[in-house]
Amino acid sequence: MKQYVPIIGMEVHVELKTDSKMFCSCPNNPNIDTPNKNICEVCLAHPGTLPVPNKKAIAWTVMVGKALNCHILEFSKFDRKHYFYPDLPKGYQISQYEEPIAEHGFIELDFVGENPIRDTAKIGITRAHLEEDTARLNHGEDGSTLVDFNRSGVPLVEIVTDPDFKSALEAKTYCQELRNIVRYLGVSDADMEKGQMRCEANISVQEVGSFEIIDGVVKPLNGIKLNNKVELKNLNSFKAVERGIDFEIKRQTAMIEKGETWVQQTRGWDDNKQETVMQRTKENAADYRYFPDPDIPPFHPLKIAGIISLPELPSQKRLRFREEYYLSYSDAKILTDSKELSYFTEAVMSDLVEWLDSMPESENKAENLPQKISRLAGSWITSKLLGILKEKNMDITDVKFSPENFAELVALIYNNKVNGTNALKILLIMVGLDVDKDPTHILEEKGWGQVSDSGQIETLVDDVISNYPDQVAQVKAGKDTVIKFLIGMVMKASEGSADPKAVEEILRKKLV
Numbered sequence: 001m002k003q004y005v006p007i008i009g010m011e012v013h014v015e016l017k018t019d020s021k022m023f024c025s026c027p028n029n030p031n032i033d034t035p036n037k038n039i040c041e042v043c044l045a046h047p048g049t050l051p052v053p054n055k056k057a058i059a060w061t062v063m064v065g066k067a068l069n070c071h072i073l074e075f076s077k078f079d080r081k082h083y084f085y086p087d088l089p090k091g092y093q094i095s096q097y098e099e100p101i102a103e104h105g106f107i108e109l110d111f112v113g114e115n116p117i118r119d120t121a122k123i124g125i126t127r128a129h130l131e132e133d134t135a136r137l138n139h140g141e142d143g144s145t146l147v148d149f150n151r152s153g154v155p156l157v158e159i160v161t162d163p164d165f166k167s168a169l170e171a172k173t174y175c176q177e178l179r180n181i182v183r184y185l186g187v188s189d190a191d192m193e194k195g196q197m198r199c200e201a202n203i204s205v206q207e208v209g210s211f212e213i214i215d216g217v218v219k220p221l222n223g224i225k226l227n228n229k230v231e232l233k234n235l236n237s238f239k240a241v242e243r244g245i246d247f248e249i250k251r252q253t254a255m256i257e258k259g260e261t262w263v264q265q266t267r268g269w270d271d272n273k274q275e276t277v278m279q280r281t282k283e284n285a286a287d288y289r290y291f292p293d294p295d296i297p298p299f300h301p302l303k304i305a306g307i308i309s310l311p312e313l314p315s316q317k318r319l320r321f322r323e324e325y326y327l328s329y330s331d332a333k334i335l336t337d338s339k340e341l342s343y344f345t346e347a348v349m350s351d352l353v354e355w356l357d358s359m360p361e362s363e364n365k366a367e368n369l370p371q372k373i374s375r376l377a378g379s380w381i382t383s384k385l386l387g388i389l390k391e392k393n394m395d396i397t398d399v400k401f402s403p404e405n406f407a408e409l410v411a412l413i414y415n416n417k418v419n420g421t422n423a424l425k426i427l428l429i430m431v432g433l434d435v436d437k438d439p440t441h442i443l444e445e446k447g448w449g450q451v452s453d454s455g456q457i458e459t460l461v462d463d464v465i466s467n468y469p470d471q472v473a474q475v476k477a478g479k480d481t482v483i484k485f486l487i488g489m490v491m492k493a494s495e496g497s498a499d500p501k502a503v504e505e506i507l508r509k510k511l512v
């Protein structure tokens with residue numbers, strides 16, 4: 001039986017959050033409610049107007065290029081890309097064709113998911129170029145279309161990859177990493193729902209052994225004619241990226257198996273129907289009649305950008321979190337997913353380190369103490385705190401408590417001053433409060449401190465033993481797992497305050 005593989009490349013557009021638009025001084029705020037507010041003669045393409053490039057947008061594109069390990073060209077220019085559509089007042093878009101600002105880069109990715117084809121990969125970045133966004137078309141129910149030019153001329157970076165992805169999961173992982181990179185760089189909010197980041201995929205399924213990829217270019221082998229590529233649009237979420245590509249791989253494979261072929265085309269992902277639908281057959285690049293924009297002189301991107309220093313990027317932060325805080329790969333990935341969450345985590349960790357340093361020498365020397373505490377803190381953020389926030393539809397930036405007080409809660413748990421159940425209740429209270437309240441105070445107010453006092457626990461254990469004679473008999477007969485039930489009953493009687501370790505110890509002593 002013949003085997004098939006997909007060839008997948010990605011094209012991602014990212015809106016830059018500069019103060020003004022790309023070629024005029026209109027405010028860059030495409031999502032305001034009032035249509036056609038941020039407009040002028042330039043972004044409406046009135047005759048006789050001249051575009052003036054936004055230096056910050058060029059500098060930020062250089063920054064994106066550097067973060068993606070690209071070569072920054074010494075000679076770059078803007079070109080006119082011609083096509084006629086109502087969202088394009090000039091009849092052409094100012095873009096970059098032959099001399100983009102950045103090219104020949106790469107990004108290293110780790111793939112974590114169900115059965116990834118490979119664990120890591122280096123994906124080639126073909127180019128990153130700068131262009132202007134188009135106006136927005138609002139289609140009315142009555143068949144009319146209204147044009148809103150607030151978005152017309154907003155700076156847009158297009159990042160194109162080599163066809164290096166082997167699966168939908170890999171493409172999705174790339175988009176997530178790219179979003180985090182531009183957010184870390186501070187050049188875009190990259191919110192897909194708001195259209196600040198738009199992903200498109202090029203997919204073609206081929207027979208195994210029918211092609212090779214050299215320097216990002218697909219070459220057919222043995223004179224085989226390769227299947228046409230399909231450009232997939234309307235991928236408005238990471239889930240849509242993954243599902244859309246998966247669907248397209250299955251659809252094309254089924255066609256090949258039936259002996260069918262297809263023409264090069266653009267398809268859209270229909271989120272309701274969960275399928276791709278034909279939009280149009282694709283124009284070739286030549287149809288755009290590119291030529292250099294005579295109104296804008298060529299430029300040297302690095303001279304305009306000046307000195308660029310990159311901040312710590314998500315992949316570097318992930319590595320450092322693993323090394324410094326002894327975190328698992330998945331915890332480090334979650335905690336560095338947003339800049340804000342990573343700052344919170346770092347603040348919690350540094351408070352815990354201070355707390356460790358302030359401990360008496362004798363206690364501080366316990367084996368692997370920093371590892372244990374960092375891991376405990378990491379898992380309380382990823383599993384408990386983020387779980388509560390997700391449930392309440394909140395973000396880490398919405399909480400009013402300080403990293404110091406979260407660190408204190410972790411210290412209370414570590415020192416067995418509170419058990420897991422009550423610590424979670426305290427955390428819930430902290431998340432719900434409008435003020436930054438000390439967890440120790442909440443603990444004392446509620447009386448949720450861990451009861452390790454053996455006298456109190458012993459009374460509870462005695463009650464449970466006399467109330468559950470059957471289970472007691474089973475434990476005595478050697479069915480050791482039943483002891484979990486008895487421990488649970490004691491915990492319940494103590495309203496979660498007893499130290500489970502002490503409970504088990506006392507129970508076992510009494511049941512011998």
Ligand SMILES: [Zn+2]
Pocket residue numbers: 021024025026038039040041042043044153
């Ligand atoms: Zn304008």
